[in-house]
Amino acid sequence: MDTTTTQPLESLTAAKVIDARGAACPGPLLEAKKGMGTVAIGEVIEIWSTDPVTKTDIGAWSGKVGHEFLGSLQDAGYDRVFVRRMK
Amino acid sequence: MADHEKLVFMVTHGPDHPEHATIPFVMACAALASDVEVVMGFQADGVCIVRTGEAEQVEAKAFPPLAKLINDFRELGGTMLVCGPCLKGREIAESDLVEGAEVVAAGRFIAEITSATNALVY
Numbered sequence: 148m149d150t151t152t153t154q155p156l157e158s159l160t161a162a163k164v165i166d167a168r169g170a171a172c173p174g175p176l177l178e179a180k181k182g183m184g185t186v187a188i189g190e191v192i193e194i195w196s197t198d199p200v201t202k203t204d205i206g207a208w209s210g211k212v213g214h215e216f217l218g219s220l221q222d223a224g225y226d227r228v229f230v231r232r233m234k
Numbered sequence: 235m236a237d238h239e240k241l242v243f244m245v246t247h248g249p250d251h252p253e254h255a256t257i258p259f260v261m262a263c264a265a266l267a268s269d270v271e272v273v274m275g276f277q278a279d280g281v282c283i284v285r286t287g288e289a290e291q292v293e294a295k296a297f298p299p300l301a302k303l304i305n306d307f308r309e310l311g312g313t314m315l316v317c318g319p320c321l322k323g324r325e326i327a328e329s330d331l332v333e334g335a336e337v338v339a340a341g342r343f344i345a346e347i348t349s350a351t352n353a354l355v356y
Contacts, residue, residue: 171296171297172260172297173263177267177306179267180267180310208268211269212267
């Protein structure tokens with residue numbers, strides 16, 4: 148598990164799950180951007196991606212735009228990436 | 235973080251170079267998703283990318299199809315500026331360009347570049 152928060156990611160319930168599996172860069176990032184606009188401030192989105200660089204890419208994007216990158220979990224052949232909307 | 239950031243991407247490669255045609259759109263879409271204003275400028279063979287029907291033929295390995303990226307770029311609010319003399323030299327009419335492409339000349343490019351946070355050339 149790769150996480151930047153002390154809260155267990157397994158216990159998080161995302162307000163929106165975005166299935167970006169199979170999408171090439173910048174697809175998962177653009178889906179995260181769209182998805183973030185559909186949840187309220189304070190809520191969490193969860194992005195699924197088979198691209199191994201998505202978790203670092205989403206982390207960098209979160210820091211750039213001011214959201215909270217919560218970390219990622221590995222699942223069967225894909226990553227689950229968690230971001231909390233902060234603005 | 236600056237209040238307002240702007241990037242200019244100058245694209246000089248056409249459909250014969252799929253990666254050089256595609257990667258600037260990848261970067262531009264990521265910039266727009268990061269709340270950065272983006273202007274794309276097309277010069278030399280780069281103008282062929284924004285000729286209607288051309289992008290549908292371009293797909294760089296491991297990247298999304300160029301046509302999808304151009305649609306994403308438009309949806310995210312990016313600006314596309316196309317070199318007028320470059321079009322004329324290739325006998326491409328303004329009416330042949332994809333929706334949203336604006337024909338300009340050097341002065342506009344310079345204005346965009348000098349007002350940008352940074353400019354990248356592909």
